[in-house]
Amino acid sequence: MGCRKRAAKHELLRVTAVEGLCVPDPRASLPGRGAYLHPDPACLDLAVRRRAFPRALRLQGTLDTAGLREHVAATAERAPAS
Template identity: 70%
Template sequence: MSGRTPARACPERTCVGCRERAAKDDLLRIVAVEGECVPDHRGTLPGRGAYVHPALVCLDLAVRRRAFPRALRAQGPLDTEALRQAVEKTVAEKATP
């Protein structure tokens, strides 16, 4: 036997809001496009990405800490309004059974 386990390791990322590690599938990838933070649901947009829990608490912490410009290595502030709307939509979809 080679000592390998049959299960594959799940990639982990750190939320830029709460700074907790979580499975990559549980987090929302964010990419900077033309000075705006855009959610990347499929994970295929080009460029550097940052990860955040799809919760308003983590989003607010990340905005307050100015984590997005730092994590995405962007110059100046980034607009997060479209990102906030996407997270609110995700929260609303999870709340309705």
């Protein structure tokens, strides 16, 4: 969603909106519309800058991405360097 590069579904992080918050959904089990994002801080920054979350999730206004940002940062720290 942020960098617009294609990847296999298992390599991406599903994101949903819950009460005005962008919530990571790694197990893809939360109800509702979801959007997929690389679990990379740079990709998240691009998505936020482009205002892609409200558009992809078909919501009005802005969404809080603080929790999502923490999850992506923690995932990036655990990932092995390529």
